[in-house]
Amino acid sequence: MLKHRLITGIILLAITLLLLFYLPAKAFIAVTTILFLYAAWEWSRLIKITTYLYRILYVIGIAISFYGITHLHVAGILIVAAIFWIMVLINLVGEERYHHSRLNRFWCKAFMGILTLAPAWLALNVIRLAQNGIAVILFLLCLIWISDTGAYFIGRGLGKHRLAPHISPKKTWEGLYGGVLCALLIGLFGAIFFKIPLFQWPHILLLSFLTALFSVVGDLFESQLKRQAGLKDSGIIFPGHGGLLDRLDSLMAAAPVFLGGCFWLGLHFSVG
Numbered sequence: 453m454l455k456h457r458l459i460t461g462i463i464l465l466a467i468t469l470l471l472l473f474y475l476p477a478k479a480f481i482a483v484t485t486i487l488f489l490y491a492a493w494e495w496s497r498l499i500k501i502t503t504y505l506y507r508i509l510y511v512i513g514i515a516i517s518f519y520g521i522t523h524l525h526v527a528g529i530l531i532v533a534a535i536f537w538i539m540v541l542i543n544l545v546g547e548e549r550y551h552h553s554r555l556n557r558f559w560c561k562a563f564m565g566i567l568t569l570a571p572a573w574l575a576l577n578v579i580r581l582a583q584n585g586i587a588v589i590l591f592l593l594c595l596i597w598i599s600d601t602g603a604y605f606i607g608r609g610l611g612k613h614r615l616a617p618h619i620s621p622k623k624t625w626e627g628l629y630g631g632v633l634c635a636l637l638i639g640l641f642g643a644i645f646f647k648i649p650l651f652q653w654p655h656i657l658l659l660s661f662l663t664a665l666f667s668v669v670g671d672l673f674e675s676q677l678k679r680q681a682g683l684k685d686s687g688i689i690f691p692g693h694g695g696l697l698d699r700l701d702s703l704m705a706a707a708p709v710f711l712g713g714c715f716w717l718g719l720h721f722s723v724g
Contacts, residue, residue, distance in 0.1 A: 464699065468593070471483055472586055472589060472590065473586060477580055477581055477585075480577070480580050481577050481580070484573060484576055484577060484580075485515075485518065485573065487696065487700075488514075488518070488569055488572070488573045488700075489511055489514060489515055489518075490696055491569060491696050491697050491700055492510065492511045492514035492515075492565060492569055493507060493511050494686040494687045494695045494696055494697045495510075495514075495565040495568075495569065495686075495697065496510040496511065496565075497681070497683070497686065497687070498561075498674075498677045498678060498681050498683065498686060498697070499558060499561040499562055499565070499677070499681070500558070500681055510562065510565070513566075514565060514566060514569055514570070517566045517569075517570045518569075518570055518573055518574075521570050521571070521574050522574070526574065526578055526711075527712075527715060529570075529571050529574055529708075530571065530575070530708050530711060530712035530715065531712070532567070532571070533567065533571035533572075533575075533708035533709070533712065534708070534709065534712050536564075536567045536568075536571075537666055537669060537670075537705050537708075537709060539555075540555075540564075540669060540673050540705075541666075541669050543555050544616065544619065544669065544672050544673065544676060547618065547619065547676065548616045548617075548618050548619055551618060556680060561677065568673075568704050568705075569704065571707075571708040572700075572703060572704040572705075572707045572708055574708075575707040575708040575710070575711040575712075576589065576703075576707050578711060579592070579707075579710075579711060584646075584721050587645075587646075587721065588721045591638075591642050591645075591646075591721070592663065592706065592707065592710050593703075594638050594642075595635050595638050595639070595642075595660055595663045595664060595667075595706070595710070596663070596664075596667045596702050596703060596706050598634050598635070598638050599631040599632065599634045599635040599638070599664040599667065600631060600667065600671075600702060601634070602630045602631045602633065602634030602635075603623075603627040603628060603630055603631030603634075603668070604627065605630075606626055606627050606629075606630025606631070607622070607623065607624045607626055607627025607628075607630065608627075610624075610626045610630070611624030611625075611626040611627050612624065612626065613625045613626065615627070615628055616672055619672055619675050619676050619679065620671070620672055620675040623668075623672070628668060631664055631668070632661060632664050632665065634664075635660045635661060635663065635664030636657055636660055636661065638660060639656050639657045639659065639660030639661075640653075640657070642656060642660070642721075643656045643657075646721040648719070648721075652717075652718075652719065655717040655718070655719055656717075656719060658713070658717065659710065659713040659714065659717055659719060662709055662710075662713055663706045663709055663710045663713065664706075666705040666706050666709040667702035667703070667705060667706040668702070669705050670701045670702045670703070670704045670705030670706060671701050671702050673701070673705070674686065674697055674698070674701035674704075685698055686698050
């Protein structure tokens with residue numbers, strides 16, 4: 453299983469880098485739209501929409517939401533996304549402590565699909581269209597990937613205290629601390645690479661911390677949905693990795709938090 457995960461992970465990394473560096477901005481938007489709409493298809497499965505017609509209609513609804521938010525103020529969308537993910541975090545804590553979720557109704561989870569997918573899609577493409585957008589997206593992905601990898605190995609080696617045993621039994625507090633530490637190190641590297649002024653280094657470290665933290669919230673949120681649906685994975689398209697949502701869950705929460713944090717902290721990324 454680990455071998456399959458590594459092979460699939462390397463292939464996905466190569467494809468991601470090719471798409472990021474060689475696709476023009478408009479083509480990148482088109483590809484991310486297709487990917488996120490497929491993620492919406494998997495989301496419909498997680499919320500137990502069983503008929504193909506209704507699943508297609510749900511995906512069409514998500515597509516309409518993508519179109520709609522492009523006509524709204526980006527900052528407003530990011531504020532809504534931040535409030536939503538804070539509510540998700542509070543709900544995760546509540547379910548872990550009291551084994552009861554207030555967000556377990558069908559229409560609630562259907563609407564949460566919009567709040568999860570649309571802001572993440574918007575944030576990713578807003579970053580791509582910005583100056584040095586490719587480098588900034590790569591920085592965001594490194595924050596997520598390396599913190600997740602650090603959490604995995606540190607958790608396996610040193611983990612003793614379960615983070616959320618009811619929702620995701622394998623995650624540990626030690627892994628979370630290790631992942632955040634890795635994110636802070638990547639944040640320092642980013643501060644040097646992007647020539648961030650020294651007085652703003654605490655800002656980029658805070659951004660790195662929040663991005664890593666909410667990437668874990670996104671992961672736990674999807675785990676919660678899968679547990680409620682009685683599913684091991686969101687899909688089967690990636691051997692050893694499950695579905696597309698299983699690969700994007702951290703990014704769904706981290707991308708809008710990252711972009712919102714850039715606005716809030718006044719961070720501007722430049723290279724050269």
